[in-house]
Amino acid sequence: MREVSYELADTTIDSQIVQLKSAGVDTLVEQSSSKAAAQSIRKVHELGWHPLHIIGGSTASVETILKPAGLDASKGLVTTQFLKQPGDPAWANDDEVKAYKAFLKKYAPAANPDDYSVLVAYMNVHAIELALRKCGNQLTRENLIRQATSLRGERLPMMLPGISITTTPDDYAAFKTLRIATFNGKSWTLTGDPLSAE
Numbered sequence: 001m002r003e004v005s006y007e008l009a010d011t012t013i014d015s016q017i018v019q020l021k022s023a024g025v026d027t028l029v030e031q032s033s034s035k036a037a038a039q040s041i042r043k044v045h046e047l048g049w050h051p052l053h054i055i056g057g058s059t060a061s062v063e064t065i066l067k068p069a070g071l072d073a074s075k076g077l078v079t080t081q082f083l084k085q086p087g088d089p090a091w092a093n094d095d096e097v098k099a100y101k102a103f104l105k106k107y108a109p110a111a112n113p114d115d116y117s118v119l120v121a122y123m124n125v126h127a128i129e130l131a132l133r134k135c136g137n138q139l140t141r142e143n144l145i146r147q148a149t150s151l152r153g154e155r156l157p158m159m160l161p162g163i164s165i166t167t168t169p170d171d172y173a174a175f176k177t178l179r180i181a182t183f184n185g186k187s188w189t190l191t192g193d194p195l196s197a198e
Contacts, residue, residue: 006036017043020051027052034059038069045073054078057178062187063087063114075185080178080195082163083123087114090187096157119158126156127165127174162194 002023004016013036020028028051030040037059044053057080059065064087066074084091091097100122104111111118134147149172153164165174177194
């Protein structure tokens with residue numbers, strides 16, 4: 001096992017990728033910033049290196065990461081996801097993706113719909129709305145906490161098929177499952193059933 005790091009201020013992470021290839025690494029698990037993810041994908045491809053390359057879900061955007069890295073260079077990447085990627089052609093005609101984009105166009109026209117933080121914020125707003133609706137007319141702090149910590153298999157807009165959220169007073173981690181996806185050069189392909197994230 002080999003581990004390398006980088007500084008956000010680094011102009012490139014090419015040397016770290018070269019180090020990992022030279023070390024004979026056959027599985028590259030990467031949790032990095034958007035810029036570094038695009039650079040690593042491109043560099044791995046340039047080197048003709050073919051490890052199992054796993055990237056974090058926050059850097060799996062087709063529009064903002066994979067296209068700049070190169071769609072051919074991105075082919076074969078693996079990630080875990082719980083949300084639909086709005087820039088992924090697989091979801092181009094999806095009603096929830098259309099509603100998401102329409103919402104942003106109306107209320108946040110400067111926001112990039114393919115920015116992962118925008119997507120997560122949209123989903124979080126729907127989670128807050130759900131908890132408030134469950135409160136009914138009893139809008140107290142205690143009831144809001146009770147409702148927010150007793151969600152059972154709730155599905156929110158933009159979640160992938162088979163994904164839901166569940167919370168308890170002792171466990172605030174809402175996502176218990178993720179989907180594995182592989183990039184085919186054009187879009188992400190979900191593989192298998194949802195997997196436990198615990």
